Structures are given as C-alpha cells and as structure tokens.
Amino acid sequence: MHTTIERELDMTLVHPPDRRFPVPTRLRYRTDDPFAVHVDFHLDAARPVHWTFARDLLVEGVFRPCGDADVRVWPAGARDAPAARRVVCVALSSPEGDALLEAPAGPLAAWVERTLRLVPPGEECADADLEAALGALLGGGLGG
Template identity: 60%
Template sequence: MQNVVERELEMQLVLSPERSIPVPARLTYRTDDPYAVHVTFHIGSEAPVNWTFARELIVEGVFRPCGHGDVRVWPTKVAGRSVLCMALSSPDGDALLEAPSSPVAAWLERTLRLVPPGTEFDQLGMDDGLSRLLAPAAGDEMWLPDRSPRARRPGENGVPGGEETPDAGA
C-alpha cells in the first residue's frame, strides 16, 4: 500500500538580495519512492515545474549545508526568521528558493515517522519481487535440463568417474 505525505506552502524565489517573489509549492513524499522527495512549483506557467531529489538532502539540509551539483540545501535566517534555502540548477537556469523552516521540518518529520531512515529499501519490495521473478513457473520444467543425480551416472555422457565404452553401433 502506498502512503503519501504532502504539504502545500509558499516559498520565496530570490531574485536579488533585496527582492523575492512568492511561489506556491507542494512537497510530496511517497512510500513507493522512499528515497526521494518531490517538489512541485506553481510558477504561473502552463505546467508546474517538478523537481525530485534525495530525501536525505532535506534531512541533512535542515541542520547544515549539504548537496552539490544540481541541488544544494542549507538552513539560514532571513529577517529574523528561520528558512531553508534550496539552490536548484538545471540547463534552463538556476533558482534560489527560501522555504519557512517550521512547516518543512514538520512535513519531514511525518515522512521520517512513516519510513524511518535506513528502512527505505524495505519499502521497495525488492526481495519479494526477485523471488517472484526467479520462481519457476508452470511449464519451466520443459526448458530446464534434468540435473537430478539419476539423470546421468558416472561414465555416461562425459560425466567423470567411470570408463566410457564406445557405442556398439559406432
């Protein structure tokens, strides 16, 4: 069963040190994708802008700067309030967003209660999937060679352990 934890909030898109604009956003965490968080930005275009990155980045980024490359996250204070900064980079451009820390931390806590760190792999059902994939299906015995001990005796068909005798008809 898939569980989803969502949070709507308003982030600030930083245009310059003196200017930012509000951007409605939705944070989403799904147990069927347990390592990732999804952020959807509604920027007034025809389609929203979606970003997906490791949940671990936000978990660590709440406390200290982390990430490199396309996604970096760090805590800071702006005008006396705690915010979580997200620097996003893509071939289309770069964006610096500020999210209020408290709602992000509360949402993150809900995701961590649902799937504690270190248990993400269990959510994927890989062991069950592999067992089903590798289990013999009806009719497989027609295609698999008979490897039972009775099928071949030493000395027969090149099996070591006995003298091979030439075929009488040879």
C-alpha cells in the same frame, strides 16, 4: 498499500540583487518511492515545474549545508531568531537556469519529520520485495 504525505508551502524565489517572489509549492513524499521527495513549484506557467531529489537532502539541509551539483540545501538565519524568520534555502541548478528558494524552516522541518515517522531512515527498503525486483531485472528468474 502506499501512503503519500503532501504539504502546501509558500516558498520565496530570491532573485538578485533584492527582488523576491512568492512561489506556491507542493511537497510530496510517497512510500512507494521512499528515497525521494517530489516538489511542484506553481509559477505563472501552464504547468508546475517539477523537481525530484533525495529526501536525505532535506533531512540534513534543515540542520546544516548539504548537497552539491543540481540541488543544495542549507539553513539560514540565526538559531536564536524568531521561528518566523528562519528559513531553509534550496538552490536548484539545471541546463535551463538556476534558482534560489527559501522555505519557512518550521513548516518544512515539521513535514520532513512526518516523512521520517512514516519511513524511518534505514527502513526505506523494508517493504521492498528484493527477490522479485532482482528477478524482474534479470529477465524473470534466477534459475540455473
């Protein structure tokens, strides 16, 4: 049986030089896809914009800059600043364009922590039936 952890979160789209737009966002973590985080950004479009990237990027990005290429994550704001003013920045890059979003650090970190309690780091493959997966990959069997 697989479990899903979801979180609705209001992120902010930062549009240089000084414009900001609220972006309702849904974070989703599924135990049947334990390395990934699925994010839907609900913009003024018919369908949300969907991104999938490594959970490790959020795990590390809450504390220090990480990622390269398409997804980069880093904390912003002084550590001694009030919790409501700390954010985690998420920079996304695609052929269609780039986006910089800010997520409230506290709620994001709490959601990430829930995913880590559900599937601790290093245990992502614990439920995987590796022999069956390898057999399917090799065309049905390992016989000789």
